[in-house]
Amino acid sequence: MRFSGTLLTALVISLSAAALPGARAQDSDTPVTPASGEQGLAEWEGIHAVFAHPRCANCHVEDDQPRWSGESYGKTRVHAFNVRRGEDGFGNAGLRCSTCHSEENSAVLHGPPGAHAWHLAPAEMVWFDKSSAEICAQIKDPERNGGRSLEEVANHVRDDALVAWGWNPGPGREPAPGSAEETFAAIERWAAAGAPCPEE
């Protein structure tokens, strides 16, 4: 059988499309060698340091109360004022997040932080008090991460306003390590290395 010119062109196009760097992160068939597994685990350590940081985990809780944790809070506790998740994550009818949290950080020490659409992450996206292995499994699970591919998780970290707040948390609060752009790049490298998770 002879290939027609059109067929060959189509073949070349599909081969070069598969080789595009952007396609890597989505490609679950990428072989994971022991070397890329180790490198991937090292990338995960950096990503985990961000996700488990109080600026992120305080909003990613399993129950219906945001947390106050991290150096500026002294001891770890549930959010004061009996603040609750409510049906939509924006608080109970009587006490919405927007009662206190606005689009901007309060300039006052211990004043309410703020960013666009301040609300709790859905309960299945829980990181607070969870192990590195548990957080890793959640991030990779479309059933629990809002139906996202790893590429989309990386994009969310780069582009979302609540995530961005973690590096601009207002007076007195320690920012998450690194930057949104660095975390985005680390997720891309981790995905390209097969997105390995640590053992329990």
Ligand code: HEC
């Ligand atoms: C004010 C609360 C709040 C803070 C602070 C916050 N998040 Fe979230 N996060 C959310 C909400 C709400 C969602 C759900 C958004 C959606 O699915 O569209 C979410 C979803 C996510 C997701 C996608 C789902 C998943 O589990 O993979 C990622 C990734 C994420 N956040 C990363 C971060 C990181 C990193 C930080 C800290 C730098 C952070 N978030 C801080 C509220 C928050």
Ligand code: HEC
């Ligand atoms: C009655 C006012 C009030 C309401 C209502 C309120 N908050 Fe807060 N919140 C605050 C104040 C004030 C702080 C900062 C306290 C400090 O820095 O000591 C804060 C801090 C937080 C923090 C900690 C951020 C960090 O890591 O430093 C989170 C998370 C949070 N609020 C989430 C929410 C969510 C989600 C809602 C709605 C479900 C909500 N809050 C409703 C006043 C409020």
